[in-house]
Amino acid sequence: MRLREKLGWIALLYFAEGLPFGIAYDVWPVYFRVHGVSLREIGFMSLLSLPWTLKLLWAPAVDRWGMRQHWIAAALTSLGLTTLVLPALDAAHPGPLLWALMLAFTLASATQDIAVDAYAVDLASPGEEGAINGMRVTAARVALLLGGGGLITAAGWWGFEPLFALTGVLFFLLAGAAWFSPRVPLAANQRRSPIKPVLRWLFRPQMVPVLAFTLLFKLGDSTLGRMVKPFWVDRGYSLEEIGLISVTLGTVLTIGGALLGGWFVSRFGIFSGLLWLGGLQMVSNLGYVAVAALTLPRESIYLASAFESLTQGLGTAAFLSFLMGQCEKEHAATQYALLSATFALSRDLVGAFSGLGVENLGYAVYFGVTTALAVPGLVLLLPLRKVLLSQQAPEAAGAKPQGSD
CATH class of the missing domain: 1.20.1250.20 (MFS general substrate transporter like domains)
Known part of the structure; x- marks a missing residue:
């Protein structure tokens, strides 16, 4: 096709x-x-x-x-x-x-x-x-x-x-x-039990940084997202504002960010996508830190929300490309499900404590903590750099600007 x-x-x-x-x-x-x-x-x-x-x-x-x-x-x-x-x-x-x-x-x-x-x-x-x-x-x-x-x-x-x-x-x-x-031709060993090859894939030494990165890359974004809607409510914004700006406009901007992020990854490769788009995803949390900590115009939260939604789409497109790149086609269902479950586990477990975090720290400090939680995932890109560069798109290899990595 x-x-x-x-x-x-x-x-x-x-x-x-x-x-x-x-x-x-x-x-x-x-x-x-x-x-x-x-x-x-x-x-x-x-x-x-x-x-x-x-x-x-x-x-x-x-x-x-x-x-x-x-x-x-x-x-x-x-x-x-x-x-x-x-x-x-x-x-x-x-x-x-x-x-x-x-x-x-x-x-x-x-x-x-x-x-x-x-x-x-x-x-x-x-x-x-x-x-x-x-x-x-x-x-x-x-x-x-x-x-x-x-x-x-x-x-x-x-x-x-x-x-x-x-x-x-x-x-x-x-x-x-x-x-x-359309049916897609699969490998000849598609019907064999995937357990042994998947376990062999999972317990490779190089999977340690892969699993750690999967746990941590979206952690700052996920923990922020849990408390965004309560923050809007506690600041006295109307349901119409929450629905229009945070949900509807936010979804549109996330879609735009995903499309832009997909283009970026195709053009510059998965490593550059995770590094630069993940960095923007982290920085966007600071918008909510500023709104919570400083006396700013009432509409400032609109900008914080818009930037956070856009960068969420950018980071998600790069992250999904990373997950896809780790899977072998003949066992893609099991391997991709394992990686996505690893991400979901960290999101749900840490997110469960987000309310306690706000109650004990306040919104401004908590949003700052969510920004810090994004740092370990970006640091883990260093041991993954060689593998990710070898998986990048052919056009990215030829068009990548000098020093982009």
């Missing part, structure tokens, strides 16, 4: 991958709270996201059995069924059946993630990682925007029930489209 055709399929499949996240993270808390469910129960619903973190446990099955399209279409069909059935159950009193239904939803979504991420690795040729990762971040962000804030806004006009029905039908349509996506 030509790159343009690959990007079209990547856009479609990553839209399908991002849509369930918006529903689970944004829509469900609002939907159940409107129906009078307690905050304690809504908090427990965060445990339903565990399949996204633990998906590496069944990723070997995706590598070993069936085509990528089989897994993706089956997962999307399951998402469609659960979305159609959910409003038929009593939302005011979530019982075991409703909890099981929501767990089935997140399990199907996590399984789809495994297969779609592996398919992206299958499609990518050397030098195409930047463009593909820029498109995948963009498509997923658009789906998050529509499936989260867009669905909530529309529910205020038409109610949740008809929108759940429309979303279920959309999942069915996406399943049909995924079934007809």
Whole structure:
């Protein structure tokens, strides 16, 4: 396939991958709270996201059995069924059946993630990682925007029930489209058990800095993000300002940053992308430090939010290119799931203490700490430099400016 055709399929499949996240993270808390469910129960619903973190446990099955399209279409069909059935159950009193239904939803979504991420690795040729990762971040962000804030806004006009029905039908349509996506020839040993080669890949000495970098690169960005919305609320900004500037404009700028970051990685290579775009990602936290610590015009937070959202997209595009570059195509599903779970583990564990951090340190000092947390990941680029330079795009090798690394 030509790159343009690959990007079209990547856009479609990553839209399908991002849509369930918006529903689970944004829509469900609002939907159940409107129906009078307690905050304690809504908090427990965060445990339903565990399949996204633990998906590496069944990723070997995706590598070993069936085509990528089989897994993706089956997962999307399951998402469609659960979305159609959910409003038929009593939302005011979530019982075991409703909890099981929501767990089935997140399990199907996590399984789809495994297969779609592996398919992206299958499609990518050397030098195409930047463009593909820029498109995948963009498509997923658009789906998050529509499936989260867009669905909530529309529910205020038409109610949740008809929108759940429309979303279920959309999942069915996406399943049909995924079934007809182009098959990619895989290695002859694709059907062999991936456990031994994956363990051999995992326990190589060079994987120590790779895993450490995966844990730490987005740590400053993740720990800041946990407390951004409460900071807006505590500073007295309206819901309209939070929705328009922090969420909607922020999503648009993150998409733009992802596209720009994908171009940068394709042009200058993965190492330069992680170094320079990761540096900008770190510096953006200082905008919130300044707003929290200094007496600035009320609109200053708009600039801090815009810069943070843009650099989040830049850093994410480079980071995904790094993760993709570490995977072997014949075992991509398992390996990519392992690396993404490693990142998710650090994000969730450290983020769980973010509220305590603000309570004990205050916003200004806490935001400063999040900036410092980004430094170790950048330092770890030094032992990875040689490997990353060897993986960079061919055009980057020929066009890289002197001294860029």
